[in-house]
Amino acid sequence: xxxxxxxxxxxxxxxxxxxxxxxxxxxxxxxxxxxxxxxxxxxxxxxxxxxxxxxxxxxxxxxxxxxxxxxxxxxxxxxxxxxxxxxxxxxxxxxxxxxxxxxxxxxxxxxxxxxxxxxxxxxxxxxxxxxxxxxxxxxxxxxxxxxxxxxxxxxxxxxxxxxxxxxxxxxxxxxxxxxxxxxxxxxxxxxxxxxxxxxxxxxxxxxxxxxxxxxxxxx
Numbered sequence: 001x002x003x004x005x006x007x008x009x010x011x012x013x014x015x016x017x018x019x020x021x022x023x024x025x026x027x028x029x030x031x032x033x034x035x036x037x038x039x040x041x042x043x044x045x046x047x048x049x050x051x052x053x054x055x056x057x058x059x060x061x062x063x064x065x066x067x068x069x070x071x072x073x074x075x076x077x078x079x080x081x082x083x084x085x086x087x088x089x090x091x092x093x094x095x096x097x098x099x100x101x102x103x104x105x106x107x108x109x110x111x112x113x114x115x116x117x118x119x120x121x122x123x124x125x126x127x128x129x130x131x132x133x134x135x136x137x138x139x140x141x142x143x144x145x146x147x148x149x150x151x152x153x154x155x156x157x158x159x160x161x162x163x164x165x166x167x168x169x170x171x172x173x174x175x176x177x178x179x180x181x182x183x184x185x186x187x188x189x190x191x192x193x194x195x196x197x198x199x200x201x202x203x204x205x206x207x208x209x210x211x212x213x214x215x216x217x218x219x
Contacts, residue, residue, distance in 0.1 A: 004121045005032035005049060009041045009064065010056040010083070015106075019054060022110050029117060036060075038067025045076060051121045053080045055100070057091045065094045072099030079120045096205050123203075154214060156198045162216070164191040168204060169211035 006023055008016045008031060020031045032050050035041040039062040041053060053071060057064040068080045082095045082103040092103050101120045104113060157165070160181075167177040174192075178185045192204070201207050210216075 001028070003027070004029040004051045004117060006030065006117060007033050007035065007041060007044060007048075007050040007053045007078075009035045009038065009053060009059070009067065011036045011059045012056075015056075019113075022113065023117070026114060029114075029121075038062030038064060038070075041067050042070055045071065045074075045078065050078050052117050053078060054117070055080050055082050055095070057082060057084050057095060063091070065091055065098055068095050068100050069098035079123075081116055081120045093209075096209060099202060100205070101203055102205060153199050153210075154216065157195070161191055161195055161198070164188065165195055165207060165211050166216065168192070168195075168207050169216070 006029055008019050008023075010016050010019075013036075016034050020034070023029050023031050032048050033044045035044050037059040038055075041055070042062075044050075045053075055064040055068060064082060068082070071078055071080055080095075080100040082092060082100045083106050084092045084095075084103055085106055096103065102116060104116050108116075154162075163181055164177060167180060172180065174185050174188045177183075177188045181188075183191075192207075195201070195207055196203070199207065199210055201210055
């Protein structure tokens with residue numbers, strides 16, 4: 001099986017070096033390239049095949065938000081995992097809205113980073129469980145405050161799907177949703193698939209943000 005190819009995008013060479021050492025030490029992944037800003041990342045993606053972009057947020061020339069928007073808009077089968085710190089929460093929200101598959105704090109444990117890369121490469125979103133709680137605590141407060149706001153897509157959901165959506169927004173894993181709502185994990189996955197389709201969300205990140213934006217879940 002081919003290793004997961006990762007593009008490192010950060011304007012600090014020391015940070016990139018640390019990530020390269022960590023990633024290249026794993027048998028199932030490798031660093032495919034490095035870039036110091038979003039513009040360089042886009043140039044690299046024109047010539048190399050990449051599965052996951054490890055993207056810093058604030059960089060010169062082109063920041064991670066704009067780079068994420070362009071990567072997602074290009075139609076490339078490349079996932080973006082954003083790295084951030086708490087003082088850049090508004091940028092995290094913008095990057096997630098632009099299509100990033102998840103985010104991690106720069107001080108995350110090495111095992112968490114490697115796990116996040118694997119999950120994103122597999123098509124999953126990295127927003128749970130601890131990451132979701134951080135998202136809710138630090139990013140959600142800056143979302144537009146629209147308690148009770150009605151969205152026509154909500155009318156498409158069954159009561160059970162709403163229950164699953166509320167659980168997701170609270171940071172519950174599939175196993176936890178299964179236990180809390182007394183349903184099989186396979187059924188949970190089916191409901192999540194329907195939620196993604198009906199709400200036109202890319203992934204679990206989008207579901208969390210949607211639930212809070214429309215006021216389905218109160219802060």
